[in-house]
Amino acid sequence: MAKDERVRIDPSEITPEHLYLSRRKFMANVLAGMGAVAVGGVALSACGRQAGPSPTAVDVDEHVRPTEPPSTPAVEIPSLPTLSTSEDELGDKLTPYSAINTYNNYYEFTFSKEGVAELAQGFKTDPWTVEVGGLVNQPRTFDLGDIFSGFGQQERVYRMRCVEAWSMVIPWVGFPLAELLKEVEPTSNAKYVRFETLYDPDQMPGQRNKSFPWPYVEGLRLDEAMHDLTILATGIYGKLLSPQTGAPVRLVVPWKYGFKSIKSIVKIELVEEMPTSTWMAQAPQEYGFYANVNPNVPHPRWSQATERRIGEIGRRKTTLFNGYEEQVADLYEEMDLSVWF
Numbered sequence: 001m002a003k004d005e006r007v008r009i010d011p012s013e014i015t016p017e018h019l020y021l022s023r024r025k026f027m028a029n030v031l032a033g034m035g036a037v038a039v040g041g042v043a044l045s046a047c048g049r050q051a052g053p054s055p056t057a058v059d060v061d062e063h064v065r066p067t068e069p070p071s072t073p074a075v076e077i078p079s080l081p082t083l084s085t086s087e088d089e090l091g092d093k094l095t096p097y098s099a100i101n102t103y104n105n106y107y108e109f110t111f112s113k114e115g116v117a118e119l120a121q122g123f124k125t126d127p128w129t130v131e132v133g134g135l136v137n138q139p140r141t142f143d144l145g146d147i148f149s150g151f152g153q154q155e156r157v158y159r160m161r162c163v164e165a166w167s168m169v170i171p172w173v174g175f176p177l178a179e180l181l182k183e184v185e186p187t188s189n190a191k192y193v194r195f196e197t198l199y200d201p202d203q204m205p206g207q208r209n210k211s212f213p214w215p216y217v218e219g220l221r222l223d224e225a226m227h228d229l230t231i232l233a234t235g236i237y238g239k240l241l242s243p244q245t246g247a248p249v250r251l252v253v254p255w256k257y258g259f260k261s262i263k264s265i266v267k268i269e270l271v272e273e274m275p276t277s278t279w280m281a282q283a284p285q286e287y288g289f290y291a292n293v294n295p296n297v298p299h300p301r302w303s304q305a306t307e308r309r310i311g312e313i314g315r316r317k318t319t320l321f322n323g324y325e326e327q328v329a330d331l332y333e334e335m336d337l338s339v340w341f
């Protein structure tokens, strides 16, 4: 599609007013009806940790096995927007719910993508708090009640492109990170935002592996964090997030490789210096701070020119900024994108 023909995503289009359903008692036991299935296929090198073959096709509906629903939060949760569409703004089909919930990268549980759902069953996501501080005038700790009552939950359908060259189309539920950041009032010294995942080796067996610098840390420049496409997600397909997809609250930055979208966040800090993310610490020559999806800059061990959409046979072309160029290119006007990977 030619650049000027591309559909611009107007947030009001993504989230029509009628999707905000009236607030009513909505206990998370709606999740009891949720069944997750396992994905058959070849275990991949997770985020390129082990040198590995390029991803192979996966049959997303193989090997059905039931999993328990996540624990029921004690907080009252307003109804989440129900699913309104079956495709993204480019006409790409949503990835099946079962695939999104059984093909995961979550190293706190395991390096195997197909094993996360099972190991994360029973992961305790309530009570939960997100501490927001650092260079802010109004530091604050948000509990789940604050998050669900304080911010209108919207539907956002985004492509997610993993650095390993597979992708999905996911109908998230969440709200702009900017709304939360505005509440804590970043000071003029704040230039970056640093995020941290829960550290709890008793619940997250992968964290007992000392070769990885836990807890998982990610970061954004403040203007990236304030961009309307950047959300804190609380759900998928109109249901609360499952443990394996990052419950109860995770970051989603759709124009960057998936590893930036940090799961199960407990801490958000406004800082002056560029934070060192987990992947920068682990392999700085392979994973940069920016990690913008870019078909023209290969990973040192594989091409990024194409990707495998989960559920599809064959590969498709990867697009600059994962198809969100019109919305985000101006954030990087001054930067040489081949150097700032």
Ligand SMILES: Nc1nc2c(c(=O)[nH]1)N[C@H]1C(S)=C(S)[C@@H](COP(=O)(O)O)O[C@H]1N2
Binding pocket: 047, 100, 103, 104, 105, 106, 107, 108, 161, 162, 163, 197, 216, 244, 245, 246, 257, 258, 259, 260, 261, 262, 263, 264
């Ligand atoms: N805390 C944490 N967040 C994480 C990861 C992780 O291992 N730990 N993996 C990242 C990677 S590499 C990807 S591709 C996405 C995968 O999200 P999904 O499992 O919901 O598809 O989560 C990202 N967030």
Ligand SMILES: [Mo]
Binding pocket: 047, 105, 162, 163, 164, 257, 258, 259
């Ligand atoms: Mo990833």
